Amino acid sequence: MRTLRYTVFYICLTLIAVVFAGPYVLAFFGALKPPADLYSSSPWTLPHSFYTGNFRTILFSDGFIRYLGNTALVTAVLTVGQVSFGVLAAYAFARLEFPGRDALFSVYLATLMVPNIVTIVPLYTMMRQFHLTNTYWAIFLPYVLGTPYTIFLMRQYFMSLPSEVFAAARVDGASEWRILTRLVIPMGRPIIITATLIAFVFGWNNFLWPLIVTDSNSRQVLTVSIAALQSSFSEQWNLVLAASLVALIPLLVVFALFQKQIVRSIQLSGVNR
Amino acid sequence: MTRIAGPREARADEAGRARGLREGGPARRAERRPGWRRRIRSLAAATPxxxxxxxxxxxxxxxxxxxVLVLSFFQWNFLTPPHFVGFAxxxxxxxxxxxxxxxxxxxFYVLWNIPIQTLMALGLAVLLNRKLPALGLFRALYVLPYMSTPVAMAVVWSWMFNGQSGLVNHLLLLAGIHGPDWLGSTSTALPVVAMVSNWQYAGYNMLFFLAGMQTIPPSLYEAASIDGAGPVKRFFRIxxxxxxxxxxxxLVTDVIGSFQIFDTVYVMTQGGPGTATNVINYQIYSTGFRNFDVGSASAMSLLLFGVILVVTLAQFRFFRSRTTYEVS
Known part of the structure; x- marks a missing residue:
C-alpha cells in the first residue's frame, strides 16, 4: 500500500516535470531534424540523426553571430556594472552613517514602483537627444549603474551581518574600502551571487528596450533578432527553434552549474523582503 | 588585510580602552566641535x-x-517641435x-494568468513540502522555465500551439479531436499567451511558498492531527x-509584472488576431514607436502606472483586513 502510494506520487511528479521540461526537449528535437522530417514526423519523435544543418544555417546567416556577440557584450558590461555599483551603494546604505541616508533610500525604494514602460519613452528621447541611439551605451546605460531592487536585496543582507566584525575592523584602522573588499564582499557572497544572476538574466533576456533603442543591424541583440526571424521565417520552424535554442542554451548551462545557488537565491530574495 | 583574526571580544575590549585613553585629553574638545563638520566628513566618506x-x-x-509627466501634456512625434496641448x-x-x-x-490577461499561476505554485509547494528522496531534482526541474528567455520560449510555444504542425493539435488528433488554430483565433489566443507565463513562473513562485511553509512549526500540524483534523482541513486552517x-x-510582485506583459505578446500574436491580445503595454509601444504619438503614449503609460498603484494598494488593504497569525 505504502509503496503503491509512493509510486503514484513519483509518477505525478514526473508527469509535472515533463510539462515543465518538455518544451525544451521538444525544441531540441525540432531543431535537430532536417526540414522535411519536421513536418512528416510527429513533433515528439526523436530526430533520426544529429542533423546540425539548422544550427549551421542560423549561425552563418547574416549577422546572427554578431547579435549573439552584442548580447554577450552588453550583458557582461551590464552585469559587472550593476553588481559593482550596487554593492557600493548597498554597503553605504547598510553600514555607513551619513546625513540624509534614510531619506535617500526611500527615494530608491519609491522608484521600485515605477513600471518599466513609463521610463521607456523618456529614456528614448534622452538617448536621441545625446545621439546615443543605436549604440552599445544606450542598451546598457540605464541599468549599468545599479538598480534599486538589487541594492535593496544586498542592503538587507549586509545589515544582517554581525556588526562587531565591522567595529573591530574600524578600530584596527581599516579604511571603508578595505572593509568592503576584505569583509563585506567575502561575507556577502550569497547575495552577491543572487544579484549577479538577476543582472545576467535581465541583460540576456532584455527585449523591449533594445528593440526600441536600436534600429540598425550592427547593434541588434539576440532577442530582437529572434523576434525578427520569427516573423520572416514564419513557417521554417526548425530554423527559428534553432535560433531560440542559441539564446536558451547559455541560460540552461548557467542553471545546470548554479542550480543550488539559484534556488537558494530566489528564496533569499523572497524571505529578505 | 587588517588583522581581524584573533578573539574578537578581546579586540573590542582593547579598542574600548584605547578610545577611553584618547577621549581623556584632546577628544573632549572634539566633542564640542560643531556637528556639521563630522556630518560633512561622513558625507564625503559615503559619496564615492x-x-x-x-x-x-x-x-x-x-x-x-x-x-513623461511633461510629455503627456504635449503633442510630439520625435521630429517636429513639441506642441503644448494641455490635458488633450x-x-x-x-x-x-x-x-x-x-x-x-x-x-483579462491578468485574470487568466495570476489565479492559475498562484494555484499551480501552491499545489507544487504542497507536493514538494516533505522529506523524501530526489525532491530536490524535481524542484529544480519545476524552476527551470524561470531561467528562460521569454522571447525564445514564446517561439517554442508558438510552434507547439501551431494549428497545423503543433504538438498540441497532434496530441488532440490522437484523441480524435481537431484542435483550433490556437493563436489565430480570438477566443483562444489570450489564454494561450497567459498559459506561457503560467508555465514560466509557477515553479519560481513555488519556491516562495516552499520557503514560507518551512517556517510553519510542525507542532501546529501535530496538534491539529491529534484533534482529528485531516490533511485538507490542516491545509486550509493552518x-x-x-x-x-x-x-x-x-501576488503583488506577480500582478505588477503581469500588467506589463509584452515580450510573449510581441512574438506570439503581435497583439492580434484583431485586437484580441492587444494589451496596454503593446498599445503604448505601438502608439509611441509605430505611430510616433509620444504624448498619447506618455499619458497611457501614466494611466498604467495609476492602475498598477491602485491594484497594489487594494491588495495590501485586502490582506491587512484579514487576520494574520503571529507564530513565534
Missing part, C-alpha cells in the same frame, strides 16, 4: 559609494518620470476606445492562513 547608483537612479528613473492627451485617451479595450484585455505574508508578496 553612493554616487554611481545615485546618478543612475536620478538620470534613468527620477528624471524620466518627470519627463488625457481627454482623447478617455474617449479612445482602443485604450479602454487594451486595459480590458490586460485585465498552512494557508500562515502563508498570508508570502501570498501577499507573490
Amino acid at each position: 559609494f553612493i554616487l554611481p547608483s545615485l546618478a543612475g537612479v536620478l538620470l534613468f528613473l527620477v528624471v524620466p518620470v518627470i519627463i 492627451n488625457f481627454g482623447t485617451m478617455t474617449r479612445d476606445y482602443h485604450v479602454f479595450h487594451a486595459l480590458e484585455t490586460t485585465a 498552512t494557508l492562513p500562515l502563508l498570508n505574508p508570502t501570498l501577499l508578496f507573490v
